Every structure is written in C-alpha cells, then in structure tokens.
Amino acid sequence: MAQLLEVFNSGVPITWYLLLSAVLFALGVAGFVMRRNIITVFMCIELMLNAVNLSFVAFANQHRQVSGHIFTFFVMVVAAAEAAVGLAIILTVFKNRETLNIDEIDSLKN
Amino acid sequence: MQNLWIIPALPFIGFLINGIFGRKLPKALINLIAVLSVVLSFAWVLKVYMTAGDVGANPVNEHYFTWIKSGEFSVGWDFAVDKLTMIMLFVVTGIGSLIHIYATGYMAHEEGYYRFFAYLNLFMFFMLNLVLAANYLVLFVGWEGVGLCSYLLIGFYFVKKSATDAGNKAFIVNRIGDFGFSLAMFLIVVNFGTLSFDRVFAAAPGKPVEILTAIALLLLLGATGKSAQIPLYVWLPDAMEGPTPVSALIHAATMVTAGVYMCTRSAAIFTHAPIAMETVALIGLATAVFAATIGLLQNDIKKVFAYSTVSQLGYMFLGVGVGAFSAGIWHLVTHAFFKALLFLGAGSVIHACHGEQDMRHMGGLKKYAPWTCLVLACASLAISGFPFTSGYFSKDAILGAAYAHAPWMYWVGVVTAGMTAFYVWRAFWMTFWGEYKGHGHPHESPWSMLGPLVVLAFLSLAGGFLFNVPEILNSMFPVAEGAENYTLTGISVVFGLVGIGLSYYMYVVNPALPESLATSFSGLYKLIYNKYFVDEVYDATVVNPMITGSRTVLWHGADQGLIDGIVNGVGTESRDIGGILRRLQSGNIRSYATWVVLGSVALLIVMGAAGVTGGLGR
Numbered sequence: 001m002a003q004l005l006e007v008f009n010s011g012v013p014i015t016w017y018l019l020l021s022a023v024l025f026a027l028g029v030a031g032f033v034m035r036r037n038i039i040t041v042f043m044c045i046e047l048m049l050n051a052v053n054l055s056f057v058a059f060a061n062q063h064r065q066v067s068g069h070i071f072t073f074f075v076m077v078v079a080a081a082e083a084a085v086g087l088a089i090i091l092t093v094f095k096n097r098e099t100l101n102i103d104e105i106d107s108l109k110n
Numbered sequence: 111m112q113n114l115w116i117i118p119a120l121p122f123i124g125f126l127i128n129g130i131f132g133r134k135l136p137k138a139l140i141n142l143i144a145v146l147s148v149v150l151s152f153a154w155v156l157k158v159y160m161t162a163g164d165v166g167a168n169p170v171n172e173h174y175f176t177w178i179k180s181g182e183f184s185v186g187w188d189f190a191v192d193k194l195t196m197i198m199l200f201v202v203t204g205i206g207s208l209i210h211i212y213a214t215g216y217m218a219h220e221e222g223y224y225r226f227f228a229y230l231n232l233f234m235f236f237m238l239n240l241v242l243a244a245n246y247l248v249l250f251v252g253w254e255g256v257g258l259c260s261y262l263l264i265g266f267y268f269v270k271k272s273a274t275d276a277g278n279k280a281f282i283v284n285r286i287g288d289f290g291f292s293l294a295m296f297l298i299v300v301n302f303g304t305l306s307f308d309r310v311f312a313a314a315p316g317k318p319v320e321i322l323t324a325i326a327l328l329l330l331l332g333a334t335g336k337s338a339q340i341p342l343y344v345w346l347p348d349a350m351e352g353p354t355p356v357s358a359l360i361h362a363a364t365m366v367t368a369g370v371y372m373c374t375r376s377a378a379i380f381t382h383a384p385i386a387m388e389t390v391a392l393i394g395l396a397t398a399v400f401a402a403t404i405g406l407l408q409n410d411i412k413k414v415f416a417y418s419t420v421s422q423l424g425y426m427f428l429g430v431g432v433g434a435f436s437a438g439i440w441h442l443v444t445h446a447f448f449k450a451l452l453f454l455g456a457g458s459v460i461h462a463c464h465g466e467q468d469m470r471h472m473g474g475l476k477k478y479a480p481w482t483c484l485v486l487a488c489a490s491l492a493i494s495g496f497p498f499t500s501g502y503f504s505k506d507a508i509l510g511a512a513y514a515h516a517p518w519m520y521w522v523g524v525v526t527a528g529m530t531a532f533y534v535w536r537a538f539w540m541t542f543w544g545e546y547k548g549h550g551h552p553h554e555s556p557w558s559m560l561g562p563l564v565v566l567a568f569l570s571l572a573g574g575f576l577f578n579v580p581e582i583l584n585s586m587f588p589v590a591e592g593a594e595n596y597t598l599t600g601i602s603v604v605f606g607l608v609g610i611g612l613s614y615y616m617y618v619v620n621p622a623l624p625e626s627l628a629t630s631f632s633g634l635y636k637l638i639y640n641k642y643f644v645d646e647v648y649d650a651t652v653v654n655p656m657i658t659g660s661r662t663v664l665w666h667g668a669d670q671g672l673i674d675g676i677v678n679g680v681g682t683e684s685r686d687i688g689g690i691l692r693r694l695q696s697g698n699i700r701s702y703a704t705w706v707v708l709g710s711v712a713l714l715i716v717m718g719a720a721g722v723t724g725g726l727g728r
Contacts, residue, residue, distance in 0.1 A: 033703050041699075102699050109697025 017058035024051035038090050038100045042083075049079050112158050112170050114189040114242055117199065120151040121234035128231060132224025141214045144227035148210050148234055152203035159196060166193045166585045171244060178247075185305055190244035193583055197439060198241040198371055201446050205363045206234050208562035212454050213355035215558030216461060226266060226353065233259035237364050241371065246295050246305040249372065253291065253336065256365045257284050263360060264352040276348040283345040287335015294328035297321065311378035319383060326379050326386030329372065330393070337369025339427060340397045343420045344645055350412040354457030357412060362419050362453050363446040370426040370442050374435045377587065381433065391431025391512075395519055398424030400642070402529040406536070407639045410467050411456045414537045418493070419449055421530060425508055428523060434511030436587040440579035441508055444500035447573045448492035451566035452534070455486040458559055459541055462552040469537060474546040479554045483542045485567040490538050492570040494531035495606040500573030506599050507580060513598055520598065524605050531609025539617040 028048035035041055053072045060068025094100055124147030128140055135143075162170050169192040178185040191199070210230065217226055233256060240252025257280075265277030295305065301321050302310050314322060333339065338346035349361045360366070373380060373390065380387055398421045405417035422445050429438030460467055462479045476483040492499040495506070505527060513520035546552060554560075569576070580589045616623045628635045637643070694705075 029707055033700055033707060036700075105699070106697030109695065 014058055014062045018055055021051045021055040021058065024048075024054065036101050036103055038093070038102050038105075041102060042086055042090065045086075046079060046083070049075055112162055112172065112191070113154075114158065114170065114172050114191060115174060116154050117151050117158075117203070117242065118235045118238035120147045120154065121231040121238070123147060125228050125231040125235060128224050129228035132228055135224065137218075137223060140224050140227055144231055145207070145210045145214065147231055148203060148207045151234065151238065152200075152207050155196075155199045155203050158191060159200075162191065165191050165196055182303060183299065185245060185247050187248060188244035188306065189242040189248075190307070191242065193586060194371075194374060194439065195241055197443060197577075197579060197582065199238070201443055202234070202237050202241060202364050205446050205450050205566075206237075206359060208565055209355050209359040209363075209450065209454065212358075212457075212559050212562040213353075215556045216355055216457055217353060220353070222266070226263075229259055229262045229266070230356070230359070233263070233360060233365070237368075240368055244307055246298060246307070246310075249375075250291065250295065253332075253368060253372075254288065256360070256368065257281065257288070257336070260284075260349070260360050260365055263356040264349045266352055266356065270351070273351040276345075276351040280345040280349050283342050284335045287332045287342055290328045290331025290335070294325050294332065297325045297328065301325075307375065311376075314378045314382055317382075322379055323383040323386050326376070326383040327389060329376055329379070330386060330390055333369030333373050333427075334393065335369075336372075337366050337423050337427070338397075338420050339369070339393050339423065340400060343397060343401065344648060346420055347413055347416040347641075350410070350416050354412070354453055354460060357416070358450045358453035358457070361416070362449040366419065366423060367426070367442045367446065370423065370430060370438055373427070373430045374439055374587075377435050380430070387431050387433065389431070390427055391515065391519065394424045394427025394429075394431050395512075395522055396424070397421065398428060398526045399522055399529075400424075402526045402533065403638055404641050405533040406529060407635070408533075409469050411459060411469050411472070411537055411541065412453070412467055414469075414533055415449065415452050415456055418452070418530065418534060421526065422449065422493070425505065425523070425526075428512055428519065429508035432508075432511045432515035432519070434508060434587075434589075436580040436583040436589060437504065437507035437511050439583065440577075441501075441504035443577055443579055444492065444504040444570070444573050447500055447566055448489040448570040451485060451489040451563060451570050452493065454559070454563055454566065455482055455489060458482040458555040458563065459486075461555050461559070463548045464550045464552075466548050469540040471548040472541045472546070473544040473548075474542070475552055476542040478546070478552040481554060481560050482563070485560075485563040486538060486542070488567040488570050490534045492573075493534050494610055495527055495602060496610075497603055498574065499571050500569070502603070503574030504579075506602060509602055510595055510598055513595065524602050527602050528605035528609040531606040532613045535610045535613040536617055539613060543618050544621070 025048050028044045028046075028051060031044035031047070032041055035044065053075055056068040056072045056075075058068075060066065060072075090100070093105060097105065099105070124143050127143050128135070132140055158170070162168075169190055171190045172188065174187045174189070176184055176186045210227075213226070213230065217223060220226065236252045236255025236259060238252075240249055240256060243249035243252060261277045261281040264280050265274045267273045268277075298305060298310060301317060302313050304310060335342045346361060346366065350357055352361070380390065401417045401420035401424060405414050405421060408414045408417060422441070426438045426441050426445070429435070429441060458479065459472065459475060459482060462475060462482065463472055466472065488499075492501040495502045509520055509523050509527070512523050580587070640646075696702075
C-alpha cells in the first residue's frame, strides 16, 4: 500500500494525468455536441469542467504551486452556482414545454 | 446718469404685456398700454433733452454691461446720446407716438389687434436701440430687430399670400444688405480692434484709404438694403401690403431712414473715402430719379407714396454723398413729417373708401373727407418743396450742396423735384377732385386718426422753421458759410410749381390728356408702368436660377441623391448583411456548441502555428 502511494507520488508522470484529462474533456465535448437531452448535456458540461480541474491539480502537483488548487476551488464554486441556476432553468423549461429535447427549444431562431 | 435704457425699455414692456396677455385684454387696455409706453418713452427723451445740458459738447455715454470680451477686444452694451441721436430720438418717439394714436383708430376693426400693437411696440424698442447704440454691434442688433418687425408687420395679414410673399421679399433682400454690414463690421474689428463709435472714428483718419473705402462701401451696401436704394430697393414697394400705419412708421418715417442715419453716424469713415462718397451720391441720385419716374404712373395710392419714399431716400443719400450730412438728416426729419402724413392721409382715404386703394376708383373726396383733404394738401405742398414748407428747406439744402459738388447733380435733382411734385399732386387730384367713382358712401375718419394728422400737417408746414437741423448739427457737421444761392432755390421752386401745375392741367383741366399721351408713347409708357421690369429682371437673373438651382442641384441632387442616398444605402446594406448573418442564428443549441468547439480548435491551431506557448515553452 505504502509502495503504491510511493508510485503515485513519484512515479506517475504528469502526461498520464493530462491524457486522462484530455479524454474526459473530449468525452464531455462529444456528449455536449451530440446528446439531445438537456440534462445529459448539462452533465457533459460538468464533465468538461472537472476535466479541466484535473489538469489544474496535476500541474499544481507537478510545479509544487498552490495556485492550481485555488483555481480548482473557483471552478467548483462557479460550477455549483451554475448547477443551481442551470437546473432551475431546466425545470422551468420542462414546466412550460413538457420536453427536454434540446432541438425543440429554438425560440430564438433567426 | 440719465438712464437712457428706459427709453427703449418702455416700449419693450408694452410689447411684453400686449404680446403675452393681449389676447385676453380688452381693446381699450391694449390701446392704453401701446400708446402710453411710446408716449412715456417720448417723455423720457424730453426729460433727457432738458436735463442733459449741451449734448453736443458733452455727449451722454452710458455703459450697462460688457457683452463680449475676448483678449483686447471687448464690446459693451453701450448707449450714447449726442445731437444726432437726440434728433433721431425725437423723430422716432414723436412720430411713433402719433402713429400709435392713429393706429388705434385705423386698426379698430382688425383681427389680431393686440398682435399688431405688440409688434409695433417691439419695433419701437429695436429702433430706439438702433439710434441709441454707441457701437456698431448694438446698432446692428437694432438694425436686425427692426428688419424682423418689418417682416412681421408686412406679413400682418398673413392669410393673404401676397402679404407673406412681400414679407419674405423684404426679409430676404435685406439679408443681402446685412451681409455687407456684417463684412464691414469684420473689417472694422480687424483694422481698428474695436467697434465703439468713438474709438473707430478717432482712429479713422490714420487708416489707409483703401480699407476705409472698402468699409464704407460695405456699409453702403447695408444701407441700400435697409433704406431701399438701388439695387436693393425692390422690397419697399411690395412692403405696402402691410397695414397703413406700418407703412407710415416703418416704411416711410423711421426704419428706412436707418441707412441714412448709419451713414451719417459713420461720417468719419465716409469723409476719408472719397470714392465711397461719390458712390453714395450717385446711388442716391440714381434712385431718386428712377423711383420718381416709376411713381409718375402708379395707380395704387400707397404704391405712389412708396416709390416717393424710395425717391426721397435717394435725396437723403445724395445729401450724405455730397458731404452735406446735416442736410441729409434735415431731409430725414422733414420727410418723416410729410411722408408719415402722406401715408396716414392715404390710410384715411382708404378708410374713407372702404378699403379701396386704386386711385382710379376714388375722386371727389374733398366733399366727404375735408380734413383729410386739407392735411394731405399740406403734406403734398411740403414734399413738392413749396416755399417755406418743411420740404422746401431741407430739399434746398441738399440741392445746394449737390450744386457745390457737381452742377449736373443739381439739375438732375431739380428735375426729380419737379417729377415729385407732379406725382404727389397727381395722386391728390385723382383722389380729391372730380367725381367719386368708387363704391359705397365715403366717410370722414374718426378724430383718433385725424388728430395725429393735424399735428403732422402743422409739422410739415412749419418743420423747417422749428427744426433747423444744420444749425443744430453745426458742431458735428459744419456748413460752409455763404452757400445760400437764391437762384438755385428759385429754380427748384419753379420746377416744383411746374410739376404741380402740370398735374393740375393733366388730371383736372384736361383729364383725357394722360390717356392720349400713354397711347402716343406706348413703349415708354409700358416700360415705366411696369416699373422698368426690374422685378422681372431680378426674377430671371437671380431668383429663378436660385430656385431652379436649389431644386435640381441642392434638393434633388445633394439632398435626395447624395445625403439620402448615403443614409438609405447604409441602412439597406446593414439589412442585407444582417440577412446573411442571421442564418447562423439557427436556434439549435447543438449547432452553437459545434461552432464553439470548432472555434476553439481553430484558435488552438492558430496559436500553435503562431508559436504562442502560454509559458509552457520556458
């Protein structure tokens, strides 16, 4: 166990973290662009935010600087606020239109 | 402190009261306010005259506030009274009071009664401002103000198209003159650094002749506009569209003489610019002859007197031009008496004939309106230069000075004097002699109208004795001693009498003669009868090209084509571009997301290609 921690702390190169972050971010983007359900889209946004958080933390660990953590906290605060507002919007939309299909919500067309 | 400001302030208060509350006030109160404000103003002039002492030696100067200050240059709101101003003040407030009283009777049945008196009071305010001014700019304020009031009062019957047209004509023609006046003021500011009369006139002798000539000629252009001289006289005959008291006050006695006053005031500039003086004399003489010939054949009684006014103003300019400034002012004063009387008398005649102005539909009025007949006879005698009437003295002073300057000017002037006598008496015979040829029953005017007429008749006859202007102004404009020449006086009197006799012969003894003369000289007759086609020539050369140019080039070309084109083009282009761009706004959130992704990818590629590493490359 202690050995495993040792590996994590010293052995895992930053590239791995960044690759994971990139994969998560790409998944988020793909879901955001392709899925039609608003809640899924919303969750994809959260996924992208957390992918970025991961790379922040990874860099912070790599460079032994605390600013990455601070950024992460900011992002989390904003994401929480965004989740509150976004879910409220989704609820209102559903109440008024009885649909969560994003393609049907196009009142601002042209 | 003489509190000169009270003189113009009183009519201004009258204007404010009548102008703002007049609609609701009873007529009697409007009359009281309008007349009283001017009479009190006259009284204040009298008070200044009594208490100011010798204004010739010690002019009254009053400074109220600094109007414009810019570096060394400063213009104050200054009033000054010297002898010349004193004379003008008496003429303006005196004649003004009489005409206000007359107007209460003449305008009694008119619409917009309060409006008329408000404008008339406003006119008095500006005119008094003009004569009291101690610098060119304050004078110019009055100058423009009287022009405005002239416009408002010519167009008083504004439902009549001819009246509004006449008002516009007066205003626009005066613009040309005022343009000259403004340029003259600019030249004065540039060369003298001040606009105050005292300092300009003190510095004038030392300035180069060319500059003084330019200033004087530009001032003269201003004067030809305001005082209806060639080439800008055309507005005055049309101005007779206004009510008759207006014609008497503004277009005969006071406003139109402002040009003469201004030239006399600027004597220090004019006397040092001989070419300008000669021009003044020539323009005056030409106008005198030209207008007199037109007056010979007019049938509208007010038009006759209008051309007569133009002609007499020409005499005044002749006087100024030959250096007899005081004679010019003298004629200004006596002319104010007898021409105001002629117009007011004409108003009384028109009143008697129920609004008829054509003399061919009058006649025989001496039986119906004896007082009007009597006072008009006095005025006609005065303007004809009948011995010992007021016009005799003043016209003689001018003609004498003209003879001393150039004898041919005297002869032209004398012939004009003969014509003057002829057309005025022609109007007199046509109106009062013979049989009544109009409609309805003519009647005499009320005493509110006749009273001022009688006073003016007395002044017309005795004004020459009462006010010897050259003597009063001797300290300002010395008269050459021994200039009296009884032969010249005799000749001009004879010409006047011949004019009177000829008109009596042609219009009373042998009334068929004018018509036979008209047919035998039909070409000349038509030329003069149509006023030498000057209006038509101006229309063809100036007015119509201006209108056509404005319409095709400025309106259709510049405004509609260029400006509207640019504005509309910008609008259409924006809409077209917007039409293309709005296709991006599909309303499909996923397509927006795709654009965002593509955009960020593109941005990353660009940044990568440009070598932006964001610090990673350290």
